Amino acid sequence: MKRSLGYIKAFVLVAIVCLLFGFAEKRHKTRNISKVEVKFTDSENLYVTEEVVNKLLIQNKLSISSIDKETLDLNRVESLLNKHQMIENAEVYLTIDGKLKAEVSQRKPIGRVVGNSSFYLDKNGDLMPLSEFYTARVPLMYGFDGANFTKAYALVNHIKNDEFLNRHITGINRLKGDKYTLELRERDFEVYFGDSSNVALKFNNFKAFYKKAQKEKKLDTYKKVNLQFGDQVVCTKK
Structure with a gap:
């Protein structure tokens, strides 16, 4: 009899705890x-x-x-x-x-298309609208539209992820046949990049050329730097 009474008390206690828990849970949810x-x-x-x-x-x-x-x-x-x-x-x-x-x-922009319609190229290679709250400091892209801007993704993305290039390159111009020229900060010579093949090789050659010419104080003596050949940098003096 005592054992049965103990079971009953335990059952009642568990039931009360479950009831209180359910009530608290319902009150919490609502x-x-x-x-x-x-x-x-x-x-x-x-x-x-x-x-x-x-x-x-x-x-x-x-x-x-x-x-x-x-x-x-x-x-x-x-x-x-x-x-x-x-x-x-x-x-x-x-x-x-x-x-x-x-x-x-x-979303993170890596380039800004400037023209009849303006928008960003984002880090995934997709079109991103301009923001009314903030203007990104990214290279300006000229001669592009909604149909061809993704073709320059490899080029623009490489610039964005390289500290040296991101600091010096301010603009990208699209020419006929999807060839490109680059605009530099505080330098007036033209950089002819060619098509978007061998991006890493061309930029590595360009950085080596730039640093050497800067050290020798010859950057202002050039009017055109051609990177299209990939394995070499061809320079034209003023």
């Missing part, structure tokens, strides 16, 4: 979200701002004052943010204290 926090993984260049992200959520009926945890669809929130043209990836999650947090990675 509690409204207290705050939205947006964190940018690269905060130095804001092509899209925290205010824009918050407005995007509110415009899509995700106002924190009108939605609870029970009905929030995190996948939908992420999908809404990832559709924005300046966002590369967004991860959204809820904290225990009721905060909705979004970690946002922005």
Whole structure:
């Protein structure tokens, strides 16, 4: 009899604990979200701002004052943010204290097309619109449009990822037949690159030439530097 009574007490205790836990869990889920926090993984260049992200959520009926945890669809929130043209990836999650947090990675431009239509070429080789909040310091691309800008991706991407080239090259001109010339900062000679083949070899030769000519103080004596042959640099003096 005593043993049976012990079992009954234990059962009742477990039932009460489960009931309280279920009640607390339900109350927790139905509690409204207290705050939205947006964190940018690269905060130095804001092509899209925290205010824009918050407005995007509110415009899509995700106002924190009108939605609870029970009905929030995190996948939908992420999908809404990832559709924005300046966002590369967004991860959204809820904290225990009721905060909705979004970690946002922005798209990264590597070149800017200038002409009848202006836009960026991003690090993945895709078209990226200009931002009203920030202008990227990237090489300007002339003679390009929406149909041919990706052909120069290997060239532009190499420049962006090389500290020396990124510091000295300010412009890329597209010629007929998808040949290219380069504009340099504070130098008036033309750099004829040719097509987009052998990019690494051509640039390695150019850097070796530039550093040697700079050391010998001869950079101002040239009017054209030709890199198209790949295995050599052909210079024309003024």
